[in-house]
Amino acid sequence: MLKVCVCLVFWFGQTFGVIYQLNETEYERLPRLFELENYEKCMEDPGGIYCVANLDLYADSKNDLYTLIQEYSEFTLKHYNYSRIDRGVCVTRTCKSYASNAGLDINRDLREILEGCLNETLVNKYDIMARVLNMNCVSEKNKDQLNLDYTDYIFLGVFIILVVLSLVGSYCEIYSNDKNNELKHKKGVSANDVLLCFSIPRNYKGLTTIAESEPRVNVFKSVHAFRTIVTFFTVNCHVVFMIGNSFSADPHSFEKAYEYVLGRISFSGTNIVQVFFFSTGMLLTYFMQVSTETRQVTWNLIPKIIFMRWWRLTPSAAMVVAFSATWMRHLASGPLWDFHITHGSSAQCRQFFWAHVLYFNNYIPEDTFCVLQTWYIAADMQLFIVGVLIHFAIRNRSTRFRITTLTVLLLLAMASPALHVWWMDIDAFVMLKPETHRTLSDANFRKMHVLGHNNLSGFIIGLAAGYLVYYLQQKKLEYPNFKIGSFICWCSIPLYILVVYCGSLFYIDGEQSSIALRMLYAGTNRALVGLIGIFWIVGATLKFNGMSQAVMEWRGWVLPSRLSYSVYLLHYIFIDLSLGIRTQLTPVCFYNTFLISVGVFVVTYVVAVPFHLLIEAPTMKLIKLTSSENTEKKIN
Ligand SMILES: *[C@@H]1O[C@H](CO)[C@@H](O)[C@H](O)[C@H]1NC(C)=O
Ligand SMILES: *[C@@H]1O[C@H](CO)[C@@H](O)[C@H](O)[C@H]1NC(C)=O
C-alpha cells in the first residue's frame, strides 16, 4: 500500500511538477533549443542540401533529463518549450555517414535520413529520442531560381504605372506655363488636375509645410506627438519578436528578461495601441460636429464618409500586402526564408488578400503572419464605421441622452474582453511569452486582442472626448490655474506606465492568477488608457496642461506623425526580412535590440518618404479633388 502511495506521489510529482527556475549548471543539461550549422559553407559543396527541422523530443517515462525538460517547459509564462527543438543541418555533410551506414540515398529519402541522423545524435548525447515535425530544405541546385508568376507581374505593372503617373505629374507641375491654373477651371475635374495629384514636388511640399491651422483645432496638436511615440514603441515591440523568435543564440538570457521589472513592463504594454483608437474616435466626433456648422449633414452621407475613409487607408495598405504576397518572396533566400516568407507571410497574404482589402482580416484566425500589424488597421476601420453610426444616431439628442448612451456602450465594451477571458479561460492581455515570440501565435492575441469589438472601450472614450472638447470650446471655458490638473497632465505617461505595471504583475511565478483578477484587468486596462487620454485632451482644451503642452505640441512632431501611417505599414517588412535571411543565431542583448529598433525605425522613415509621395499622398489628393468638386456644386 505504502509503495502504491509513494508511486502515486512520484507519478503526480512527475506529471504536475513545474520548475520555475534552473541555475546555469542545471540548464546546461538540457539539449540546446536552437542550433544552426554553417549554411554558406554547405551551399559551397556541389549538390549540398541544408535542412531546417523542427523536432519533437520523446523518451521512455523513467528518463530523468526528459522529465526535467517537461517540468521546465511546463511553465509556459516565462520558458520556451524545450521538448520542441529546432536544428539547421547540412545534411550532405553531417548526415553523410549515417546515410551510407543505413544504405539510404540522400536525394530520395531525405526525411528519413534527417530524422535518423538527428535522432542518433540526440540519443548518443542525451539519451533522448526525436521525431521530425516539420522540415524545410534548400539545395544548392535550386537555391537562386526566380519563378515569377502573374501576380508578380500585376504588382510590377501597378508599381510602374504609379511611378509613371508621378513622373508625368511632376513634369506637368514643373513645365506647365499657366501658373494661374487653380483659378481657371472651376467646373469639374480635368485630366491635368488628376495628374497633378501625383506630382512629387507638390506632394513633397504638402508633406513638409506645416500650415497654421484654425486656432481651435490646435488642441489636437499633441496627437502628432503621441502618434509618433506610439509608432516607435510598436516598432520596438515587433523588433523583440526578432530576438525572441526561433534561433536566438541564448534563449536562457531571453527568459531571464522576465525576471526584471523593466522587462516585464515592456512585455505588458500591448494596450498602447489604444492611443490610436482613442484618437480615431476623438477626431471623428469632433470634426463631424465641426462640419455640421457649415453644411447639412444627413444619413445619406454615411456611405460617402465610410468610403472616404476606406479610400484614404486602402491603396497604401493594399500595396504593402500585395508586396508581401508577391515580390517579397523573391528578395532573398536562405534556410529560414521558406518557413518565414514563402510559406509563411507571403503564402498567407496570397490566401487572405481579399480580407485585408475589405478589413476583415482580424476576424480570420488562420491569418496570422501576413503583415502582422494590419489587424490594427482592420479594427480601426470597423470601429470607425461603428463610430459614425453611433454619432448619427445620437447627434441631435440631448446631452443627457448622449452621456447615457456612451456610458452604457462603454460598459458593454468593457464587459466584452472580460467575458472573453471568462469563456475561453485565457490571459488578461496578450502576454508576450517566449513561445508567443517563437510561434507568433497566442490564444489571447488571436481570440481577443485583435478583434474589433474588444477594442471598443478606448474608442468610445475617444468619441466622448470629441464631444467634450467641442462642448468646452463652444462654452469658451478656460481654467489655466488648475495646479493638480497640470500635475496629472505631466504624469500622463507615468500613469500609463503604472497601468502597464499592474498588468506586469501577472508575470509573477506560480499558478495562473484567479479568473476574477484576470477579468478585472482585461475589462479595465483599455478604458484606463482612454481615460488618461481624455484627461490630457481636456487639459489641453482648458489650457491647464501648462508646459507639458509645449513638449507635446512641438512642431517637430508633425512631420513624423504625417508619415506614421506609412511607417506603421512598412516597418514589419524589414522585420520579416531579417527573420527570413538569418543564417546564424541571433544574439540576445537588449542594448543590441534597442539599436536595431532605432535602426528599423529610421530606415522605415527613409523608405516611407517615397512611399508616401508615390501612394499615400496621391490617394489623399484624389479624394479631396472629388469632395471639393462636390462642395463647389453645392455652393453654385
Ligand atoms: C544548481 O542546482 C543544483 C540542483 O538544485 C545544485 O545541486 C547545484 O549545486 C547548483 N549549482 C550552482 C552553481 O548553484
Ligand atoms: C511542447 O511541445 C510539444 C510538441 O509540440 C507538445 O506536445 C507539448 O504539449 C508542449 N508543451 C507545453 C508545456 O506546451
Ligand SMILES: *[C@@H]1O[C@H](CO)[C@@H](O)[C@H](O)[C@H]1NC(C)=O
Ligand atoms: C530514434 O532512435 C532510437 C534508438 O536508436 C529508436 O528506437 C527510435 O525508433 C528512433 N526514433 C525515430 C523517430 O527514428
